[in-house]
Amino acid sequence: MQVSQVMTSRPEFTDADTSIRDVARRMIEQESGFVxxxxxxxxxxVVTDRDLALRTLADDKSAADKVSSIMTKEILFCYxxxxxxxxxxxxxxxxxxxxxxxDNPNDKDFIGVxxxxxxxxxxxxxxxxxxxxxxxxHYR
Numbered sequence: 125m126q127v128s129q130v131m132t133s134r135p136e137f138t139d140a141d142t143s144i145r146d147v148a149r150r151m152i153e154q155e156s157g158f159v160x161x162x163x164x165x166x167x168x169x170v171v172t173d174r175d176l177a178l179r180t181l182a183d184d185k186s187a188a189d190k191v192s193s194i195m196t197k198e199i200l201f202c203y204x205x206x207x208x209x210x211x212x213x214x215x216x217x218x219x220x221x222x223x224x225x226x227d228n229p230n231d232k233d234f235i236g237v238x239x240x241x242x243x244x245x246x247x248x249x250x251x252x253x254x255x256x257x258x259x260x261x262h263y264r
Contacts, residue, residue, distance in 0.1 A: 127211055128204040130246045131225045131236040137162040140169070144194060145187035148176055158222045158237060161195045167224065167234050169195035201226050204235060208243055209255060215240065216259040 137160040138147055147159055157173035171191055179185065179194035201224040202211050211223060225236035240259060247253050 125208045125246065125248070125252070126204065127202055127206045127208065127225055127236075127238050130208065130242045131204065131238040132242060133236045135160065135237045137167065137234070138171075138191065139163070140190065140192035140195070142191050143188050144176065144180055144185060144191050147171055147191045148187070151176070158239070159191075160199075160224060160234065160237070161191060167199055168192070169197045170199060170222075170224065171195045172222075199224055202238065203228055208252070211238060212243065212255045212259045 138150065140161050140163045142161075151157060151159060151173060159171045160167055161169040161171055169192065171194065175194050175196060180187075180189075183194065185194055200214070200218055200220055202214060203226055205228070215221065215223065221241075222237055222239040224234060225238050227233045227235045240256065243252075244256055247256060
């Protein structure tokens with residue numbers, strides 16, 4: 125199974141100058157814990173619900189501060205043609221639940237997001253279920 129078969133296509137991104145409050149509200153509205161952050165057309169980071177909670181409090185940020193002040197700048201990604209087994213291995217290695225999806229190694233256009241829940245929704249074998257469990261073992 126390939127990433128293109130399970131990913132969420134065309135996710136919206138948020139501008140790096142958006143306030144932390146507005147990003148949190150957007151997460152609530154979209155029932156999402158992950159927002160890609162852009163500066164113009166270029167992705168510059170991502171924000172998770174965990175980033176919102178921990179970095180905002182630990183770094184004494186205000187809800188009015190820019191989301192760029194708490195975002196994760198290292199963008200972990202995969203390509204739409206990658207095999208899900210490889211993606212699960214990458215998620216386990218980096219201990220993340222989501223990856224940005226790019227179209228291909230040449231263009232690197234942002235086209236989606238793939239999450240553990242996306243993969244679980246399409247899980248079609250005992251082997252895939254085992255890999256999902258292995259990927260999630262580090263969460264507490």
